[in-house]
Amino acid sequence: MTIGDGIASWCLHEELSKNPMLEVTNIAKNDLFIPCSLNTTSINCLRGVEKGVSPLGDRIVDSFKTFEHFFDQQNPQGVYQGCEYQMWKEDNLQKWQKRYSGYNKINDNPFLSSLVKDYKFYFSNNAYFIDPLKLKQWFRSRHENLIHFKEGIVLKVDNSNFVKTSCGDFQFDRIIFCTSRHTRHLLSDDVDQNFLYYLDHSKDVAGSYLEINIPEQSFDFKESFNLVFDQFHCIYRKEQSVLQIGSTTLNRCALELAHEKQLLHIYDYIQKSSFIELPLFARFQQKTGIRHKGFKRLPFWGQISANKFAICGLYKNAFSFAFLAAKEISRSFD
Ligand SMILES: Cc1cc2nc3c(=O)[nH]c(=O)nc-3n(C[C@H](O)[C@H](O)[C@H](O)COP(=O)(O)OP(=O)(O)OC[C@H]3O[C@@H](n4cnc5c(N)ncnc54)[C@H](O)[C@@H]3O)c2cc1C
Structure with missing residues (x-):
């Protein structure tokens, strides 16, 4: 069994x-x-x-x-192939440099430059979007x-x-x-x-995130991607026409109710750091999963x-x- x-x-x-x-x-x-x-x-x-x-x-x-x-x-x-972009600013250079040796400048990447404000460096990873x-x-x-x-x-x-x-x-x-x-x-x-x-x-670790269906016309990108602003994720799933923003990490917590205040903080941060026109916060669905660490x-x-x-x-x-x-x-x- x-x-x-x-x-x-x-x-x-x-x-x-x-x-x-x-x-x-x-x-x-x-x-x-x-x-x-x-x-x-x-x-x-x-x-x-x-x-x-x-x-x-x-x-x-x-x-x-x-x-x-x-x-x-x-x-x-x-399962769909796409790209994850881990991004960071000048002041976090050392931390990320240790992990990613072959990193690049956002200014040299027209796709990222058109989407991202204030961030300087990135490392691109092949990723599978599930x-x-x-x-x-x-x-x-x-x-x-x-x-x-x-x-x-x-x-x-x-x-x-x-x-x-x-x-x-x-x-x-x-x-x-x-x-x-x-x-x-x-x-x-x-x-x-x-x-x-x-x-x-x-331990139980609760994770909440925002999710919304996005009409394809308003999000015209050729593949799925994940923009990671330090630790905050903005995930576009092309094949599902879905946008996700998150996620929270609450240790020793098994509450299946989303932590709205933290989600709003992440939403505001991504809005401030990108040129993407996000739908209003209230229009997103709030979801939570409990991970087992x-x-x-x-x-x-x-x-x-x-x-x-x-x-x-x-x-x-x-x-x-x-x-x-x-x-x-x-x-x-x-
Ligand atoms: C916000 C968030 C982002 C994440 N991002 C990633 C990621 O990018 N990549 C990644 O790999 N993982 C990610 N994870 C983690 C991943 O989703 C989980 O670790 C994974 O889904 C756990 O799978 P599981 O099969 O072990 O457990 P679960 O999917 O939780 O399944 C447990 C099953 O046990 C059953 N069950 C339990 N007790 C009983 C019982 N007594 N009787 C009958 N049935 C029972 C439940 O009904 C359920 O079907 C993320 C999680 C969250 C919350």
Whole structure:
């Protein structure tokens, strides 16, 4: 059994469904436990991260490569290529210089000069813009006949994998939790102490952003882009005709209500720093997702007891981590 209906489980189903010896049931309850995967400004982008610097960096690079390979092979719906421009001013030069050696001047770039005020330097990254709903539907269409999908709340899982749910009681050979920040509440006593320690030192991090549909005529650009003003993002998703502005990062917070004051601050900042004619603040929809930040920011995937596994703590790199996590976990089932 897999529990959860976010990017962690979508990728996992892709790998598990390749094994004809497995019979997989999935249970999730998205209207009660709202998936972060559908309330996200997700973009896959390496942002200057290189291998050999830290364990987290290594995971980010390996996962990104796994994702890119999947993209090249399968051309999934809901993933679009574009560009992310990390931008900064003179006074932040040292901080960003360390990270991005091959940076450029905004003045030398006619596209950016026409959109951005006050900022001096930029680094451009190839980026993949994710439309999570479309990607979910694409995955689902591939797995519809291979996985038994059930809608229900998982209430209790015991040591022997007997599972109580709102849609019945079941016995499973193996269970994989793709339940992000909710994982802790579902675990039985047989679970590895190191994993419990990891979860006890992980946290919820709420992220709010603004979103609006933009008529294509008023935003006539050739591809999706993300303008990053230091840490504030202005994301144009051409294929969806959507503009997003954000996002907030509220530590140890699981409030699904948007932080309007902070959003207004970000909106004002972007308006002040760009020539883009933004729609009025009040016209934007305010959205919030709750990320799960693992201990030391590290993601977790692996075995947690004799017949239980978990994928969680995917935080801000979920849409690439999930691809590697799925590949590595599914090897345990060969
Ligand atoms: C503003 C914002 C911007 C972001 N930007 C990026 C980005 O640019 N790139 C990136 O990679 N990531 C980004 N993220 C993070 C990313 O969206 C999340 O880390 C990711 O969606 C987590 O996926 P998941 O599958 O682990 O969990 P979720 O999507 O949260 O799914 C958890 C699932 O578990 C189910 N569940 C839990 N408990 C139970 C239960 N008891 N019974 C039944 N079902 C249960 C839920 O219903 C849900 O389906 C961003 C997040 C936010 C909020």
